[in-house]
Amino acid sequence: MPDHFEIDLETARRRRSLKWRRYSADVIPLWVAEMDFPLAPAVTERLAGMVERSDFGYPPEPPEETNSEFRAVVAAWMNRRHQWEVDPEMVSITPDTMRAIEIAIERFTDPGDPVVLSDPVYYPFRVAIEEAGRRPLWVPMVESNRRWVLDLEALAAAFAPGNVQLFLHCSPHNPTGTVFTADEQQSIAALAEQHNVIVVADEVHADLAYDASHIPFATINPEIAARTITASAASKAFNFAGLRCGFVIAGDQRLHEQVQSVPIRDRKLASLAGYEATIAAYGGGASWLESLHRHLREMRDHVIGRLAMIEESLVVANPEASYLLWTDWRQIDLAPDPATYLRENAGVALSSGDDFGPSGTGFLRLNFGTSRAILDEALDRIEDALAGS
Ligand SMILES: Cc1ncc(COP(=O)(O)O)c(C=O)c1O
Structure with missing residues (x-):
């Protein structure tokens, strides 16, 4: 399934789920825990x-x-x-x-x-x-x-x-x-x-x-x-x-x-x-799941690598499961708070750490359950916004 996980932004934007509808169309949504991939063929067939x-x-x-x-x-x-x-x-x-x-x-x-x-x-x-x-x-x-x-x-x-x-x-x-x-x-x-x-x-x-x-x-x-x-x-x-x-x-x-x-x-x-x-x-769905795992592992390594280049202190987790990355923004001064700053200045929506518990202030959760192209676009935007901050 070489291209199964490589969807582009235009295709993903056609989705009508919460992830893609909460913010305006120019925002890349890397927040709520859903992925952007086509369903496993076994599931598609059953639903068809x-x-x-x-x-x-x-x-x-x-x-x-x-x-x-x-x-x-x-x-x-x-x-x-x-x-x-x-x-x-x-x-x-x-x-x-x-x-x-x-x-x-x-x-x-x-x-x-x-x-x-x-x-x-x-x-x-x-x-x-x-x-x-x-x-x-x-x-x-x-x-x-x-x-x-x-x-x-x-x-x-x-x-x-x-x-x-x-x-x-x-x-x-x-x-x-x-x-x-x-x-x-x-x-x-x-x-x-x-x-x-x-x-x-x-x-x-x-x-x-x-x-x-x-x-x-x-x-x-x-x-x-x-x-x-x-x-x-x-x-x-x-x-x-x-x-x-x-x-x-x-x-x-x-x-x-x-x-x-x-x-x-x-x-x-x-x-x-x-x-x-x-x-x-x-x-x-077992074999589809194996290919999903390979893709998620690659995306995790890719996102961590790019974030570390932007600012090493952002990287505080290396998930062993799933597609959610807990990141620490406390060393960077972003007002009024990191989530709002990135949404308004980079056009990228991450989940605010405040919601996850008393220790979450200054943290953001990034959803990497998407394609490399979409992640790169989001990370380019974040990098540019931070360069101008
Ligand atoms: C740990 C955890 N529990 C529960 C849920 C929600 O699952 P459901 O939609 O089945 O209630 C999520 C969704 O992201 C989750 O991450």
């Missing part, structure tokens, strides 16, 4: 079949038994791809990953309770915690050699008072791109066990791990599985977030029953197109 049949009715409704094909495909993928033996019976369908996280917050904590999350982290975690009337309890991440890990002493201190029920574990990590090692996962698991904390493992970036093997949190040991709810979707790696379909894998029967006890009107339904696209992606 739906169009041909005019098959846009209601999706198969729970009870989950009616979704046996979906659950079996998810379980088989986890087994093949992540060496995780998933019991299909433990899979529940959700409209997206975030709904699964919201359900866990509602089910396992009470209003006013603290919910632990890393600083920085994917910003809707904080929003979901606050909207449910719970309190975000931030645990800092620390960086060494461009790799970000949780501060385990701070995690232990957060759990220590004994009033924490839930930890939202973003693994692989957005926005830093860390794929946690077995040792790191085991240390987190040991603390969760010691303090009787339930872990929601958001593993939506797992299929995008290209420099290290992702270790599903629930595979650490059976005790940790019994306190782990994994939230994920095929839509991040296969790039169909707008189709709305995700899933939860409960680590044991007790957790599964708690997820299932949420009334379906609150759990909400996935879309039929998302449901079909997930089956197609997990059933026939």
Whole structure:
């Protein structure tokens, strides 16, 4: 697939998704986490079949038994791809990953309770915690050699008072791109066990791990599985977030029953197109995913190389997964803030670090899930704007 990932700006601009519509047409959008590539052929074919049949009715409704094909495909993928033996019976369908996280917050904590999350982290975690009337309890991440890990002493201190029920574990990590090692996962698991904390493992970036093997949190040991709810979707790696379909894998029967006890009107339904696209992606998308990994690795190296030439201190991460680069703009004086400055003066939109947690001020997240041509145009613009700043 030599040209599959080399789309040009004009073609990309025809897209009608949020990424391409939030800002004016002259702005290059490198913000929200969606990529600009054509779909995997297996997904396109399946969706074309739906169009041909005019098959846009209601999706198969729970009870989950009616979704046996979906659950079996998810379980088989986890087994093949992540060496995780998933019991299909433990899979529940959700409209997206975030709904699964919201359900866990509602089910396992009470209003006013603290919910632990890393600083920085994917910003809707904080929003979901606050909207449910719970309190975000931030645990800092620390960086060494461009790799970000949780501060385990701070995690232990957060759990220590004994009033924490839930930890939202973003693994692989957005926005830093860390794929946690077995040792790191085991240390987190040991603390969760010691303090009787339930872990929601958001593993939506797992299929995008290209420099290290992702270790599903629930595979650490059976005790940790019994306190782990994994939230994920095929839509991040296969790039169909707008189709709305995700899933939860409960680590044991007790957790599964708690997820299932949420009334379906609150759990909400996935879309039929998302449901079909997930089956197609997990059933026939593995080789496309390999070529995507190659492209993302190249783009990561390219962007890091160019940013380092512009200003070395910008580069503070070297993602092992996904297409998001956490960058540090604190050494450059850009008013009123780096995101606004670059949007207004370079015509490039990045995600503002402020949204990702208290430590995010002065940082920006750059989405490199696009073509080299689009990235080069954006980086040329950034370079020119900084030269004139
Ligand atoms: C870590 C993480 N979790 C959840 C989501 C949202 O996924 P969904 O659209 O399935 O809710 C994203 C989207 O970028 C993400 O990065």
